Amino acid sequence: MVARELIVKELKQVKLQLILTSLIIGFFAPIGFWVDYMNYLRYEPSSSPGFVYSFDSSPYVFGFVLLVVTLAVTQMGFEKSRGTIDFTLGLPASRGSIFFTKWLIGVATILLSWVVSFLMMWILLTFTQSTAVHFLEFNFFLLPTMFMFYTLCMASGAITGTPFAQGLVVLSVSVLPILTVLLIMVNVAAFLHVSIGLSEIIWLYTSQVSPASYLTFDYLKTSDTVYVFPLLVIVISYLVGHISFVKHPNERNGYFFVWKWLNLPVQALVMLIGILGFSWFGYASGDESLLGYVVGALIGASTGFSLGYFLIYKKKKA
Structure with a gap:
Protein backbone atom coordinates (compact mmCIF):
# COMPACT_ATOMS: atom_id res chain seq x y z
CA MET A 1 0.00 0.00 0.00
CA GLY A 254 20.11 25.70 -0.07
CA TYR A 255 23.68 24.47 -0.54
CA PHE A 256 25.12 23.51 -3.93
CA PHE A 257 26.18 20.00 -2.88
CA VAL A 258 24.61 17.83 -0.21
CA TRP A 259 27.89 15.89 -0.14
CA LYS A 260 30.11 18.41 1.67
CA TRP A 261 33.29 16.56 0.73
CA LEU A 262 32.57 17.36 -2.94
CA ASN A 263 33.04 21.08 -2.37
CA LEU A 264 36.84 21.18 -2.32
CA PRO A 265 37.51 18.77 -5.25
CA VAL A 266 34.98 20.55 -7.45
CA GLN A 267 36.40 23.94 -6.44
CA ALA A 268 39.86 22.71 -7.43
CA LEU A 269 38.53 21.37 -10.75
CA VAL A 270 36.85 24.67 -11.57
CA MET A 271 40.08 26.53 -10.82
CA LEU A 272 42.11 24.11 -12.96
CA ILE A 273 39.77 24.53 -15.93
CA GLY A 274 39.91 28.29 -15.47
CA ILE A 275 43.71 28.23 -15.38
CA LEU A 276 44.02 26.06 -18.49
CA GLY A 277 41.44 28.04 -20.43
CA PHE A 278 42.59 31.56 -19.57
CA SER A 279 46.30 30.72 -19.79
CA TRP A 280 45.90 29.50 -23.35
CA PHE A 281 43.81 32.57 -24.18
CA GLY A 282 46.45 34.84 -22.68
CA TYR A 283 49.14 32.99 -24.60
CA ALA A 284 47.27 33.22 -27.91
CA SER A 285 46.25 36.87 -27.49
CA GLY A 286 49.68 37.96 -26.17
CA ASP A 287 51.66 37.09 -29.28
CA GLU A 288 52.41 33.63 -27.90
CA SER A 289 54.46 34.98 -25.02
CA LEU A 290 55.17 33.33 -21.69
CA LEU A 291 54.05 36.49 -19.92
CA GLY A 292 50.64 36.26 -21.57
CA TYR A 293 50.39 32.64 -20.48
CA VAL A 294 51.23 33.46 -16.85
CA VAL A 295 48.86 36.45 -16.72
CA GLY A 296 46.09 34.32 -18.22
CA ALA A 297 46.76 31.60 -15.65
CA LEU A 298 46.48 34.09 -12.79
CA ILE A 299 43.23 35.49 -14.20
CA GLY A 300 41.91 31.95 -14.68
CA ALA A 301 42.81 30.97 -11.12
CA SER A 302 41.08 33.99 -9.60
CA THR A 303 38.05 33.60 -11.85
CA GLY A 304 37.77 29.89 -11.07
CA PHE A 305 38.14 30.55 -7.33
CA SER A 306 35.48 33.27 -7.39
CA LEU A 307 33.01 31.19 -9.41
CA GLY A 308 33.60 28.15 -7.26
CA TYR A 309 33.21 30.10 -4.03
CA PHE A 310 29.99 31.89 -4.92
CA LEU A 311 28.42 28.87 -6.65
CA ILE A 312 29.49 26.09 -4.29
CA TYR A 313 30.08 27.52 -0.83
CA LYS A 314 27.48 30.30 -0.65
CA LYS A 315 24.14 29.09 0.68
CA LYS A 316 21.13 30.03 -1.42
CA LYS A 317 18.00 31.30 0.26
CA ALA A 318 15.44 28.54 0.64
Missing part, protein backbone atom coordinates in the same frame (compact mmCIF):
# COMPACT_ATOMS: atom_id res chain seq x y z
CA VAL A 2 2.87 2.35 0.80
CA ALA A 3 4.41 1.82 -2.64
CA ARG A 4 1.06 2.48 -4.33
CA GLU A 5 0.48 5.65 -2.30
CA LEU A 6 4.00 6.83 -3.07
CA ILE A 7 3.44 6.35 -6.81
CA VAL A 8 0.10 8.19 -6.67
CA LYS A 9 1.70 11.04 -4.71
CA GLU A 10 4.53 11.38 -7.25
CA LEU A 11 2.14 11.25 -10.19
CA LYS A 12 0.00 14.01 -8.73
CA GLN A 13 3.01 16.13 -7.82
CA VAL A 14 4.50 16.23 -11.34
CA LYS A 15 1.30 15.56 -13.28
CA LEU A 16 1.59 18.55 -15.60
CA GLN A 17 5.23 17.88 -16.46
CA LEU A 18 4.50 14.19 -17.11
CA ILE A 19 1.62 15.08 -19.43
CA LEU A 20 3.70 17.61 -21.37
CA THR A 21 6.61 15.18 -21.66
CA SER A 22 4.33 12.40 -22.90
CA LEU A 23 2.55 14.57 -25.45
CA ILE A 24 5.68 16.17 -26.89
CA ILE A 25 7.77 13.00 -27.12
CA GLY A 26 4.83 10.93 -28.31
CA PHE A 27 3.37 13.22 -30.97
CA PHE A 28 5.92 15.86 -31.98
CA ALA A 29 7.84 13.72 -34.47
CA PRO A 30 4.72 12.19 -36.13
CA ILE A 31 3.14 15.64 -36.46
CA GLY A 32 6.35 17.00 -37.94
CA PHE A 33 6.42 14.17 -40.45
CA TRP A 34 2.78 14.71 -41.41
CA VAL A 35 3.30 18.44 -41.95
CA ASP A 36 6.29 17.76 -44.20
CA TYR A 37 4.36 15.11 -46.08
CA MET A 38 1.41 17.43 -46.73
CA ASN A 39 3.80 20.09 -48.00
CA TYR A 40 5.31 17.48 -50.29
CA LEU A 41 1.89 16.64 -51.71
CA ARG A 42 1.13 20.31 -52.22
CA TYR A 43 4.32 21.38 -53.97
CA GLU A 44 5.92 18.29 -55.52
CA PRO A 45 4.98 17.25 -59.06
CA SER A 46 3.00 14.07 -59.63
CA SER A 47 6.01 12.54 -61.36
CA SER A 48 8.03 12.66 -58.14
CA PRO A 49 9.44 9.25 -57.18
CA GLY A 50 7.95 9.50 -53.68
CA PHE A 51 8.33 11.20 -50.33
CA VAL A 52 11.66 10.64 -48.59
CA TYR A 53 11.95 11.57 -44.91
CA SER A 54 15.44 11.66 -43.45
CA PHE A 55 16.31 11.54 -39.76
CA ASP A 56 19.96 12.46 -40.33
CA SER A 57 19.46 16.12 -39.43
CA SER A 58 16.61 15.62 -36.98
CA PRO A 59 16.35 18.40 -34.38
CA TYR A 60 14.32 16.24 -32.01
CA VAL A 61 17.17 14.82 -29.92
CA PHE A 62 18.18 18.10 -28.30
CA GLY A 63 14.58 19.12 -27.66
CA PHE A 64 13.61 15.77 -26.16
CA VAL A 65 16.73 15.69 -23.97
CA LEU A 66 15.93 19.18 -22.69
CA LEU A 67 12.42 17.95 -21.94
CA VAL A 68 13.52 14.92 -19.88
CA VAL A 69 16.13 17.00 -18.04
CA THR A 70 13.39 19.47 -17.13
CA LEU A 71 11.29 16.57 -15.87
CA ALA A 72 14.13 15.38 -13.62
CA VAL A 73 14.74 18.90 -12.30
CA THR A 74 11.03 19.18 -11.49
CA GLN A 75 11.10 15.86 -9.64
CA MET A 76 14.22 16.62 -7.59
CA GLY A 77 15.53 20.18 -7.69
CA PHE A 78 12.24 22.04 -7.53
CA GLU A 79 10.91 19.71 -4.85
CA LYS A 80 13.89 20.60 -2.71
CA SER A 81 13.56 24.32 -3.38
CA ARG A 82 9.85 24.27 -2.54
CA GLY A 83 10.42 22.24 0.63
CA THR A 84 8.02 19.46 -0.38
CA ILE A 85 10.96 17.03 -0.27
CA ASP A 86 10.72 17.23 3.54
CA PHE A 87 7.15 15.91 3.37
CA THR A 88 8.15 13.17 0.93
CA LEU A 89 11.00 12.01 3.15
CA GLY A 90 8.59 11.92 6.10
CA LEU A 91 6.39 9.33 4.44
CA PRO A 92 6.52 5.72 5.74
CA ALA A 93 8.79 4.64 2.88
CA SER A 94 12.53 4.10 2.65
CA ARG A 95 14.66 6.68 0.88
CA GLY A 96 15.74 4.04 -1.60
CA SER A 97 12.15 3.31 -2.59
CA ILE A 98 11.42 7.04 -2.92
CA PHE A 99 14.32 7.59 -5.31
CA PHE A 100 13.48 4.43 -7.28
CA THR A 101 9.83 5.46 -7.56
CA LYS A 102 10.76 8.89 -8.87
CA TRP A 103 13.20 7.40 -11.38
CA LEU A 104 10.80 4.65 -12.45
CA ILE A 105 7.97 7.10 -13.13
CA GLY A 106 10.24 9.19 -15.33
CA VAL A 107 11.68 6.21 -17.19
CA ALA A 108 8.21 4.71 -17.75
CA THR A 109 6.94 8.04 -19.09
CA ILE A 110 9.86 8.32 -21.51
CA LEU A 111 9.54 4.71 -22.65
CA LEU A 112 5.78 4.78 -23.22
CA SER A 113 6.00 8.09 -25.06
CA TRP A 114 8.79 6.74 -27.25
CA VAL A 115 6.73 3.63 -28.07
CA VAL A 116 3.76 5.81 -29.08
CA SER A 117 5.98 7.96 -31.29
CA PHE A 118 7.68 4.94 -32.86
CA LEU A 119 4.40 3.17 -33.66
CA MET A 120 2.75 6.29 -35.01
CA MET A 121 5.72 7.03 -37.26
CA TRP A 122 5.75 3.46 -38.52
CA ILE A 123 2.01 3.60 -39.28
CA LEU A 124 2.36 6.93 -41.08
CA LEU A 125 5.33 5.72 -43.11
CA THR A 126 3.42 2.61 -44.12
CA PHE A 127 0.19 4.46 -44.87
CA THR A 128 1.88 7.13 -46.99
CA GLN A 129 4.27 4.62 -48.60
CA SER A 130 7.12 6.98 -47.79
CA THR A 131 10.79 6.15 -47.57
CA ALA A 132 12.42 6.77 -44.20
CA VAL A 133 16.17 7.24 -44.03
CA HIS A 134 17.69 5.84 -40.82
CA PHE A 135 14.33 5.51 -39.06
CA LEU A 136 15.38 2.59 -36.87
CA GLU A 137 18.87 3.93 -36.23
CA PHE A 138 17.51 7.27 -35.08
CA ASN A 139 14.88 5.86 -32.75
CA PHE A 140 17.21 3.32 -31.15
CA PHE A 141 19.72 6.11 -30.67
CA LEU A 142 17.13 8.45 -29.17
CA LEU A 143 15.79 6.13 -26.46
CA PRO A 144 19.06 5.38 -24.59
CA THR A 145 20.11 9.01 -25.01
CA MET A 146 16.98 10.22 -23.23
CA PHE A 147 17.42 7.58 -20.53
CA MET A 148 21.06 8.63 -20.10
CA PHE A 149 20.37 12.33 -19.61
CA TYR A 150 17.33 11.70 -17.44
CA THR A 151 19.21 9.36 -15.07
CA LEU A 152 22.23 11.66 -15.06
CA CYS A 153 20.01 14.57 -14.07
CA MET A 154 18.27 12.52 -11.36
CA ALA A 155 21.68 11.64 -9.90
CA SER A 156 22.67 15.29 -10.12
CA GLY A 157 19.51 16.22 -8.23
CA ALA A 158 20.36 13.72 -5.50
CA ILE A 159 23.82 15.22 -4.85
CA THR A 160 22.84 18.89 -5.19
CA GLY A 161 20.56 21.15 -3.21
CA THR A 162 18.99 23.52 -5.75
CA PRO A 163 17.51 23.32 -9.29
CA PHE A 164 20.28 25.58 -10.61
CA ALA A 165 22.98 23.34 -9.13
CA GLN A 166 21.28 20.25 -10.56
CA GLY A 167 21.18 21.70 -14.08
CA LEU A 168 24.71 23.07 -13.88
CA VAL A 169 26.14 19.70 -12.82
CA VAL A 170 24.42 17.97 -15.75
CA LEU A 171 25.78 20.56 -18.17
CA SER A 172 29.29 20.37 -16.71
CA VAL A 173 29.45 16.57 -16.75
CA SER A 174 28.13 16.52 -20.32
CA VAL A 175 30.87 18.71 -21.74
CA LEU A 176 33.71 17.81 -19.36
CA PRO A 177 35.41 15.08 -21.50
CA ILE A 178 35.47 17.23 -24.64
CA LEU A 179 36.52 20.33 -22.71
CA THR A 180 39.30 18.45 -20.90
CA VAL A 181 40.80 17.02 -24.09
CA LEU A 182 40.67 20.35 -25.91
CA LEU A 183 42.24 22.29 -23.03
CA ILE A 184 45.03 19.75 -22.59
CA MET A 185 45.84 19.78 -26.31
CA VAL A 186 45.95 23.57 -26.68
CA ASN A 187 48.12 23.92 -23.59
CA VAL A 188 50.52 21.20 -24.77
CA ALA A 189 50.66 22.98 -28.13
CA ALA A 190 51.46 26.25 -26.34
CA PHE A 191 54.31 24.72 -24.35
CA LEU A 192 55.81 22.85 -27.28
CA HIS A 193 55.21 25.71 -29.74
CA VAL A 194 53.61 23.36 -32.23
CA SER A 195 50.19 23.02 -33.77
CA ILE A 196 48.45 19.86 -32.61
CA GLY A 197 45.38 18.74 -34.51
CA LEU A 198 42.67 16.62 -32.96
CA SER A 199 43.02 13.28 -34.73
CA GLU A 200 39.97 11.43 -35.92
CA ILE A 201 40.48 8.51 -33.56
CA ILE A 202 40.89 10.81 -30.51
CA TRP A 203 37.78 12.75 -31.46
CA LEU A 204 35.84 9.53 -31.99
CA TYR A 205 36.58 8.19 -28.51
CA THR A 206 36.21 11.60 -26.88
CA SER A 207 32.81 12.15 -28.45
CA GLN A 208 31.62 8.67 -27.50
CA VAL A 209 32.40 9.32 -23.82
CA SER A 210 30.91 12.83 -23.84
CA PRO A 211 27.16 13.02 -23.20
CA ALA A 212 27.02 16.38 -24.98
CA SER A 213 27.91 14.72 -28.29
CA TYR A 214 24.71 12.67 -28.07
CA LEU A 215 22.56 15.79 -28.36
CA THR A 216 22.62 15.43 -32.15
CA PHE A 217 21.99 12.32 -34.21
CA ASP A 218 24.78 11.22 -36.49
CA TYR A 219 24.22 7.97 -38.35
CA LEU A 220 27.94 7.50 -38.84
CA LYS A 221 28.52 7.15 -35.10
CA THR A 222 25.67 4.72 -34.39
CA SER A 223 27.93 1.69 -34.29
CA ASP A 224 27.37 -1.10 -31.79
CA THR A 225 29.77 0.53 -29.33
CA VAL A 226 27.90 3.84 -29.26
CA TYR A 227 25.16 2.24 -27.13
CA VAL A 228 27.62 0.97 -24.52
CA PHE A 229 28.44 4.38 -23.05
CA PRO A 230 24.82 5.51 -22.48
CA LEU A 231 24.10 2.20 -20.74
CA LEU A 232 27.20 2.64 -18.57
CA VAL A 233 26.19 6.19 -17.66
CA ILE A 234 22.66 5.04 -16.80
CA VAL A 235 23.94 2.35 -14.42
CA ILE A 236 26.60 4.53 -12.76
CA SER A 237 24.31 7.56 -12.49
CA TYR A 238 21.51 5.53 -10.94
CA LEU A 239 23.86 4.00 -8.38
CA VAL A 240 25.34 7.38 -7.48
CA GLY A 241 21.90 8.94 -7.20
CA HIS A 242 20.47 6.06 -5.19
CA ILE A 243 23.38 5.91 -2.74
CA SER A 244 23.43 9.68 -2.32
CA PHE A 245 19.69 9.86 -1.73
CA VAL A 246 19.88 7.10 0.87
CA LYS A 247 23.09 8.02 2.67
CA HIS A 248 23.18 11.82 2.56
CA PRO A 249 20.87 14.68 3.58
CA ASN A 250 18.26 15.59 1.00
CA GLU A 251 16.17 18.01 3.02
CA ARG A 252 16.05 21.58 1.76
CA ASN A 253 19.24 23.38 2.83
Whole structure:
Protein backbone atom coordinates (compact mmCIF):
# COMPACT_ATOMS: atom_id res chain seq x y z
CA MET A 1 0.00 0.00 0.00
CA VAL A 2 2.87 2.35 0.80
CA ALA A 3 4.41 1.82 -2.64
CA ARG A 4 1.06 2.48 -4.33
CA GLU A 5 0.48 5.65 -2.30
CA LEU A 6 4.00 6.83 -3.07
CA ILE A 7 3.44 6.35 -6.81
CA VAL A 8 0.10 8.19 -6.67
CA LYS A 9 1.70 11.04 -4.71
CA GLU A 10 4.53 11.38 -7.25
CA LEU A 11 2.14 11.25 -10.19
CA LYS A 12 0.00 14.01 -8.73
CA GLN A 13 3.01 16.13 -7.82
CA VAL A 14 4.50 16.23 -11.34
CA LYS A 15 1.30 15.56 -13.28
CA LEU A 16 1.59 18.55 -15.60
CA GLN A 17 5.23 17.88 -16.46
CA LEU A 18 4.50 14.19 -17.11
CA ILE A 19 1.62 15.08 -19.43
CA LEU A 20 3.70 17.61 -21.37
CA THR A 21 6.61 15.18 -21.66
CA SER A 22 4.33 12.40 -22.90
CA LEU A 23 2.55 14.57 -25.45
CA ILE A 24 5.68 16.17 -26.89
CA ILE A 25 7.77 13.00 -27.12
CA GLY A 26 4.83 10.93 -28.31
CA PHE A 27 3.37 13.22 -30.97
CA PHE A 28 5.92 15.86 -31.98
CA ALA A 29 7.84 13.72 -34.47
CA PRO A 30 4.72 12.19 -36.13
CA ILE A 31 3.14 15.64 -36.46
CA GLY A 32 6.35 17.00 -37.94
CA PHE A 33 6.42 14.17 -40.45
CA TRP A 34 2.78 14.71 -41.41
CA VAL A 35 3.30 18.44 -41.95
CA ASP A 36 6.29 17.76 -44.20
CA TYR A 37 4.36 15.11 -46.08
CA MET A 38 1.41 17.43 -46.73
CA ASN A 39 3.80 20.09 -48.00
CA TYR A 40 5.31 17.48 -50.29
CA LEU A 41 1.89 16.64 -51.71
CA ARG A 42 1.13 20.31 -52.22
CA TYR A 43 4.32 21.38 -53.97
CA GLU A 44 5.92 18.29 -55.52
CA PRO A 45 4.98 17.25 -59.06
CA SER A 46 3.00 14.07 -59.63
CA SER A 47 6.01 12.54 -61.36
CA SER A 48 8.03 12.66 -58.14
CA PRO A 49 9.44 9.25 -57.18
CA GLY A 50 7.95 9.50 -53.68
CA PHE A 51 8.33 11.20 -50.33
CA VAL A 52 11.66 10.64 -48.59
CA TYR A 53 11.95 11.57 -44.91
CA SER A 54 15.44 11.66 -43.45
CA PHE A 55 16.31 11.54 -39.76
CA ASP A 56 19.96 12.46 -40.33
CA SER A 57 19.46 16.12 -39.43
CA SER A 58 16.61 15.62 -36.98
CA PRO A 59 16.35 18.40 -34.38
CA TYR A 60 14.32 16.24 -32.01
CA VAL A 61 17.17 14.82 -29.92
CA PHE A 62 18.18 18.10 -28.30
CA GLY A 63 14.58 19.12 -27.66
CA PHE A 64 13.61 15.77 -26.16
CA VAL A 65 16.73 15.69 -23.97
CA LEU A 66 15.93 19.18 -22.69
CA LEU A 67 12.42 17.95 -21.94
CA VAL A 68 13.52 14.92 -19.88
CA VAL A 69 16.13 17.00 -18.04
CA THR A 70 13.39 19.47 -17.13
CA LEU A 71 11.29 16.57 -15.87
CA ALA A 72 14.13 15.38 -13.62
CA VAL A 73 14.74 18.90 -12.30
CA THR A 74 11.03 19.18 -11.49
CA GLN A 75 11.10 15.86 -9.64
CA MET A 76 14.22 16.62 -7.59
CA GLY A 77 15.53 20.18 -7.69
CA PHE A 78 12.24 22.04 -7.53
CA GLU A 79 10.91 19.71 -4.85
CA LYS A 80 13.89 20.60 -2.71
CA SER A 81 13.56 24.32 -3.38
CA ARG A 82 9.85 24.27 -2.54
CA GLY A 83 10.42 22.24 0.63
CA THR A 84 8.02 19.46 -0.38
CA ILE A 85 10.96 17.03 -0.27
CA ASP A 86 10.72 17.23 3.54
CA PHE A 87 7.15 15.91 3.37
CA THR A 88 8.15 13.17 0.93
CA LEU A 89 11.00 12.01 3.15
CA GLY A 90 8.59 11.92 6.10
CA LEU A 91 6.39 9.33 4.44
CA PRO A 92 6.52 5.72 5.74
CA ALA A 93 8.79 4.64 2.88
CA SER A 94 12.53 4.10 2.65
CA ARG A 95 14.66 6.68 0.88
CA GLY A 96 15.74 4.04 -1.60
CA SER A 97 12.15 3.31 -2.59
CA ILE A 98 11.42 7.04 -2.92
CA PHE A 99 14.32 7.59 -5.31
CA PHE A 100 13.48 4.43 -7.28
CA THR A 101 9.83 5.46 -7.56
CA LYS A 102 10.76 8.89 -8.87
CA TRP A 103 13.20 7.40 -11.38
CA LEU A 104 10.80 4.65 -12.45
CA ILE A 105 7.97 7.10 -13.13
CA GLY A 106 10.24 9.19 -15.33
CA VAL A 107 11.68 6.21 -17.19
CA ALA A 108 8.21 4.71 -17.75
CA THR A 109 6.94 8.04 -19.09
CA ILE A 110 9.86 8.32 -21.51
CA LEU A 111 9.54 4.71 -22.65
CA LEU A 112 5.78 4.78 -23.22
CA SER A 113 6.00 8.09 -25.06
CA TRP A 114 8.79 6.74 -27.25
CA VAL A 115 6.73 3.63 -28.07
CA VAL A 116 3.76 5.81 -29.08
CA SER A 117 5.98 7.96 -31.29
CA PHE A 118 7.68 4.94 -32.86
CA LEU A 119 4.40 3.17 -33.66
CA MET A 120 2.75 6.29 -35.01
CA MET A 121 5.72 7.03 -37.26
CA TRP A 122 5.75 3.46 -38.52
CA ILE A 123 2.01 3.60 -39.28
CA LEU A 124 2.36 6.93 -41.08
CA LEU A 125 5.33 5.72 -43.11
CA THR A 126 3.42 2.61 -44.12
CA PHE A 127 0.19 4.46 -44.87
CA THR A 128 1.88 7.13 -46.99
CA GLN A 129 4.27 4.62 -48.60
CA SER A 130 7.12 6.98 -47.79
CA THR A 131 10.79 6.15 -47.57
CA ALA A 132 12.42 6.77 -44.20
CA VAL A 133 16.17 7.24 -44.03
CA HIS A 134 17.69 5.84 -40.82
CA PHE A 135 14.33 5.51 -39.06
CA LEU A 136 15.38 2.59 -36.87
CA GLU A 137 18.87 3.93 -36.23
CA PHE A 138 17.51 7.27 -35.08
CA ASN A 139 14.88 5.86 -32.75
CA PHE A 140 17.21 3.32 -31.15
CA PHE A 141 19.72 6.11 -30.67
CA LEU A 142 17.13 8.45 -29.17
CA LEU A 143 15.79 6.13 -26.46
CA PRO A 144 19.06 5.38 -24.59
CA THR A 145 20.11 9.01 -25.01
CA MET A 146 16.98 10.22 -23.23
CA PHE A 147 17.42 7.58 -20.53
CA MET A 148 21.06 8.63 -20.10
CA PHE A 149 20.37 12.33 -19.61
CA TYR A 150 17.33 11.70 -17.44
CA THR A 151 19.21 9.36 -15.07
CA LEU A 152 22.23 11.66 -15.06
CA CYS A 153 20.01 14.57 -14.07
CA MET A 154 18.27 12.52 -11.36
CA ALA A 155 21.68 11.64 -9.90
CA SER A 156 22.67 15.29 -10.12
CA GLY A 157 19.51 16.22 -8.23
CA ALA A 158 20.36 13.72 -5.50
CA ILE A 159 23.82 15.22 -4.85
CA THR A 160 22.84 18.89 -5.19
CA GLY A 161 20.56 21.15 -3.21
CA THR A 162 18.99 23.52 -5.75
CA PRO A 163 17.51 23.32 -9.29
CA PHE A 164 20.28 25.58 -10.61
CA ALA A 165 22.98 23.34 -9.13
CA GLN A 166 21.28 20.25 -10.56
CA GLY A 167 21.18 21.70 -14.08
CA LEU A 168 24.71 23.07 -13.88
CA VAL A 169 26.14 19.70 -12.82
CA VAL A 170 24.42 17.97 -15.75
CA LEU A 171 25.78 20.56 -18.17
CA SER A 172 29.29 20.37 -16.71
CA VAL A 173 29.45 16.57 -16.75
CA SER A 174 28.13 16.52 -20.32
CA VAL A 175 30.87 18.71 -21.74
CA LEU A 176 33.71 17.81 -19.36
CA PRO A 177 35.41 15.08 -21.50
CA ILE A 178 35.47 17.23 -24.64
CA LEU A 179 36.52 20.33 -22.71
CA THR A 180 39.30 18.45 -20.90
CA VAL A 181 40.80 17.02 -24.09
CA LEU A 182 40.67 20.35 -25.91
CA LEU A 183 42.24 22.29 -23.03
CA ILE A 184 45.03 19.75 -22.59
CA MET A 185 45.84 19.78 -26.31
CA VAL A 186 45.95 23.57 -26.68
CA ASN A 187 48.12 23.92 -23.59
CA VAL A 188 50.52 21.20 -24.77
CA ALA A 189 50.66 22.98 -28.13
CA ALA A 190 51.46 26.25 -26.34
CA PHE A 191 54.31 24.72 -24.35
CA LEU A 192 55.81 22.85 -27.28
CA HIS A 193 55.21 25.71 -29.74
CA VAL A 194 53.61 23.36 -32.23
CA SER A 195 50.19 23.02 -33.77
CA ILE A 196 48.45 19.86 -32.61
CA GLY A 197 45.38 18.74 -34.51
CA LEU A 198 42.67 16.62 -32.96
CA SER A 199 43.02 13.28 -34.73
CA GLU A 200 39.97 11.43 -35.92
CA ILE A 201 40.48 8.51 -33.56
CA ILE A 202 40.89 10.81 -30.51
CA TRP A 203 37.78 12.75 -31.46
CA LEU A 204 35.84 9.53 -31.99
CA TYR A 205 36.58 8.19 -28.51
CA THR A 206 36.21 11.60 -26.88
CA SER A 207 32.81 12.15 -28.45
CA GLN A 208 31.62 8.67 -27.50
CA VAL A 209 32.40 9.32 -23.82
CA SER A 210 30.91 12.83 -23.84
CA PRO A 211 27.16 13.02 -23.20
CA ALA A 212 27.02 16.38 -24.98
CA SER A 213 27.91 14.72 -28.29
CA TYR A 214 24.71 12.67 -28.07
CA LEU A 215 22.56 15.79 -28.36
CA THR A 216 22.62 15.43 -32.15
CA PHE A 217 21.99 12.32 -34.21
CA ASP A 218 24.78 11.22 -36.49
CA TYR A 219 24.22 7.97 -38.35
CA LEU A 220 27.94 7.50 -38.84
CA LYS A 221 28.52 7.15 -35.10
CA THR A 222 25.67 4.72 -34.39
CA SER A 223 27.93 1.69 -34.29
CA ASP A 224 27.37 -1.10 -31.79
CA THR A 225 29.77 0.53 -29.33
CA VAL A 226 27.90 3.84 -29.26
CA TYR A 227 25.16 2.24 -27.13
CA VAL A 228 27.62 0.97 -24.52
CA PHE A 229 28.44 4.38 -23.05
CA PRO A 230 24.82 5.51 -22.48
CA LEU A 231 24.10 2.20 -20.74
CA LEU A 232 27.20 2.64 -18.57
CA VAL A 233 26.19 6.19 -17.66
CA ILE A 234 22.66 5.04 -16.80
CA VAL A 235 23.94 2.35 -14.42
CA ILE A 236 26.60 4.53 -12.76
CA SER A 237 24.31 7.56 -12.49
CA TYR A 238 21.51 5.53 -10.94
CA LEU A 239 23.86 4.00 -8.38
CA VAL A 240 25.34 7.38 -7.48
CA GLY A 241 21.90 8.94 -7.20
CA HIS A 242 20.47 6.06 -5.19
CA ILE A 243 23.38 5.91 -2.74
CA SER A 244 23.43 9.68 -2.32
CA PHE A 245 19.69 9.86 -1.73
CA VAL A 246 19.88 7.10 0.87
CA LYS A 247 23.09 8.02 2.67
CA HIS A 248 23.18 11.82 2.56
CA PRO A 249 20.87 14.68 3.58
CA ASN A 250 18.26 15.59 1.00
CA GLU A 251 16.17 18.01 3.02
CA ARG A 252 16.05 21.58 1.76
CA ASN A 253 19.24 23.38 2.83
CA GLY A 254 20.11 25.70 -0.07
CA TYR A 255 23.68 24.47 -0.54
CA PHE A 256 25.12 23.51 -3.93
CA PHE A 257 26.18 20.00 -2.88
CA VAL A 258 24.61 17.83 -0.21
CA TRP A 259 27.89 15.89 -0.14
CA LYS A 260 30.11 18.41 1.67
CA TRP A 261 33.29 16.56 0.73
CA LEU A 262 32.57 17.36 -2.94
CA ASN A 263 33.04 21.08 -2.37
CA LEU A 264 36.84 21.18 -2.32
CA PRO A 265 37.51 18.77 -5.25
CA VAL A 266 34.98 20.55 -7.45
CA GLN A 267 36.40 23.94 -6.44
CA ALA A 268 39.86 22.71 -7.43
CA LEU A 269 38.53 21.37 -10.75
CA VAL A 270 36.85 24.67 -11.57
CA MET A 271 40.08 26.53 -10.82
CA LEU A 272 42.11 24.11 -12.96
CA ILE A 273 39.77 24.53 -15.93
CA GLY A 274 39.91 28.29 -15.47
CA ILE A 275 43.71 28.23 -15.38
CA LEU A 276 44.02 26.06 -18.49
CA GLY A 277 41.44 28.04 -20.43
CA PHE A 278 42.59 31.56 -19.57
CA SER A 279 46.30 30.72 -19.79
CA TRP A 280 45.90 29.50 -23.35
CA PHE A 281 43.81 32.57 -24.18
CA GLY A 282 46.45 34.84 -22.68
CA TYR A 283 49.14 32.99 -24.60
CA ALA A 284 47.27 33.22 -27.91
CA SER A 285 46.25 36.87 -27.49
CA GLY A 286 49.68 37.96 -26.17
CA ASP A 287 51.66 37.09 -29.28
CA GLU A 288 52.41 33.63 -27.90
CA SER A 289 54.46 34.98 -25.02
CA LEU A 290 55.17 33.33 -21.69
CA LEU A 291 54.05 36.49 -19.92
CA GLY A 292 50.64 36.26 -21.57
CA TYR A 293 50.39 32.64 -20.48
CA VAL A 294 51.23 33.46 -16.85
CA VAL A 295 48.86 36.45 -16.72
CA GLY A 296 46.09 34.32 -18.22
CA ALA A 297 46.76 31.60 -15.65
CA LEU A 298 46.48 34.09 -12.79
CA ILE A 299 43.23 35.49 -14.20
CA GLY A 300 41.91 31.95 -14.68
CA ALA A 301 42.81 30.97 -11.12
CA SER A 302 41.08 33.99 -9.60
CA THR A 303 38.05 33.60 -11.85
CA GLY A 304 37.77 29.89 -11.07
CA PHE A 305 38.14 30.55 -7.33
CA SER A 306 35.48 33.27 -7.39
CA LEU A 307 33.01 31.19 -9.41
CA GLY A 308 33.60 28.15 -7.26
CA TYR A 309 33.21 30.10 -4.03
CA PHE A 310 29.99 31.89 -4.92
CA LEU A 311 28.42 28.87 -6.65
CA ILE A 312 29.49 26.09 -4.29
CA TYR A 313 30.08 27.52 -0.83
CA LYS A 314 27.48 30.30 -0.65
CA LYS A 315 24.14 29.09 0.68
CA LYS A 316 21.13 30.03 -1.42
CA LYS A 317 18.00 31.30 0.26
CA ALA A 318 15.44 28.54 0.64
